[in-house]
Amino acid sequence: MSSPYFSFFCPVKVIAGFKALEHIPYELGTHGAKRPLLVTDRGVRGAGLVEIVTAALSSGSVTVPAIFDDVPPDSSTTVVAEAARLYRQNDCDSIVAVGGGSVIDTAKAVNILVSEGGDNLRAYCGASVLKRPLRPFFVLPTTSGTGSEVTSVCVVKDIEAGVKLPFVSQYLLPNVAVLDPRLTLGLPPFFTAATAMDALTHAVEAFTGLAKNPISDAYATAAIKKVAVNIVPVLTNPKDAPRRLELALAATMAGIAFSNSMVGLVHALGHSVGAIAHVPHGVCMSVLLPYVLEYNLDARRDAIGELLLPLAGSDIYAATRSSERAEKTLVHLRKLRDELFALAGLPRTLSETGKVPREKLPDIARLALDDGALVTNPVEAQYEQALAVLERAY
Numbered sequence: 001m002s003s004p005y006f007s008f009f010c011p012v013k014v015i016a017g018f019k020a021l022e023h024i025p026y027e028l029g030t031h032g033a034k035r036p037l038l039v040t041d042r043g044v045r046g047a048g049l050v051e052i053v054t055a056a057l058s059s060g061s062v063t064v065p066a067i068f069d070d071v072p073p074d075s076s077t078t079v080v081a082e083a084a085r086l087y088r089q090n091d092c093d094s095i096v097a098v099g100g101g102s103v104i105d106t107a108k109a110v111n112i113l114v115s116e117g118g119d120n121l122r123a124y125c126g127a128s129v130l131k132r133p134l135r136p137f138f139v140l141p142t143t144s145g146t147g148s149e150v151t152s153v154c155v156v157k158d159i160e161a162g163v164k165l166p167f168v169s170q171y172l173l174p175n176v177a178v179l180d181p182r183l184t185l186g187l188p189p190f191f192t193a194a195t196a197m198d199a200l201t202h203a204v205e206a207f208t209g210l211a212k213n214p215i216s217d218a219y220a221t222a223a224i225k226k227v228a229v230n231i232v233p234v235l236t237n238p239k240d241a242p243r244r245l246e247l248a249l250a251a252t253m254a255g256i257a258f259s260n261s262m263v264g265l266v267h268a269l270g271h272s273v274g275a276i277a278h279v280p281h282g283v284c285m286s287v288l289l290p291y292v293l294e295y296n297l298d299a300r301r302d303a304i305g306e307l308l309l310p311l312a313g314s315d316i317y318a319a320t321r322s323s324e325r326a327e328k329t330l331v332h333l334r335k336l337r338d339e340l341f342a343l344a345g346l347p348r349t350l351s352e353t354g355k356v357p358r359e360k361l362p363d364i365a366r367l368a369l370d371d372g373a374l375v376t377n378p379v380e381a382q383y384e385q386a387l388a389v390l391e392r393a394y
Helices: 020-030 042-046 049-059 077-089 101-116 189-208 214-236 241-261 265-277 281-296 301-306 308-312 314-319 322-344 358-368 372-376 383-393
Strands: 013-016 036-039 066-068 094-099 137-141 153-158 163-168 176-179
Touching (some): 020 137, 066 077, 077 153, 101 163, 176 241, 189 214, 189 265, 189 322, 214 308, 301 308, 301 322, 308 314, 308 322
Parallel strands (some): 036 066, 036 094, 094 137, 137 176
């Protein structure tokens, strides 16, 4: 740690396990809510997951008066305003988000508008602008990666201004996160692998960054172990519900970890790759993680070496000299990525994505310098260093 002081905060109630969905009516009732707007996307609805959720709600005598399923992969203020209008038109009193990162971010932003009033979402942009609790808000993740169900952040595109608006507030945290393996059983292998590596990266950067603390470390290492133990078996047997639940728990635990100790250069570069080359976020994380760990190696050798235990297991950890554990961690991380490439086609380099022209690397490096995630990376990175990492990852 860079300082003997730290803070840790996670007030989200997590309900996890088989039949977890059936507990939602009771939880809604404890918050005085009876008429939730269900926010989702067409892919989730087309996969039949909305029907599973509404059936669980109906079993507890909760009726969903409206469903907004028009959330795109990259949501916007226009989408948020449309969903807020549907909420008001149907006299809803709460929000249930069923989906991945974009759906959850959209639902968080909708909750700002329906709680604060009006349609000017920009007025609440930034950190700590919100000053009071919002309407009851439940999140049901359908992927196991973002950790958005336990984070106090959302990002929504302002189409008119051509920028992404960040919102940061403790009041954006859901009241309840529900992890039920029925919602991730149908996730295709590629997205299963990509979202798992997103969760793994959250945990690794939380454990190796400047703002790490003992409590976030515990969540991070537990999340890493869950991903390492379960991702390959899930890809081999996609209908393995117990292991799907373990991956969902890993994503949530990694989300709690990085919410309290932040991320670093992997995310700074990954955000820029996604913005310029439109590579999915989880793919960016998987590609860039080992190269950034190499960049941070001298400054974080001990911490990276300790990751060998949750990543490779106690036998390999014990058989490896302490001075060699950091390099062995990188070996096992690359081995895992090779397995994910073989089983799910998850790219290991920027060139393997087929979306990143080499001539765009300077632009990506420059854009990354404005990313706030750089603040907690253990090694300072300027343009030359960022470009060098991208070149190695190519």
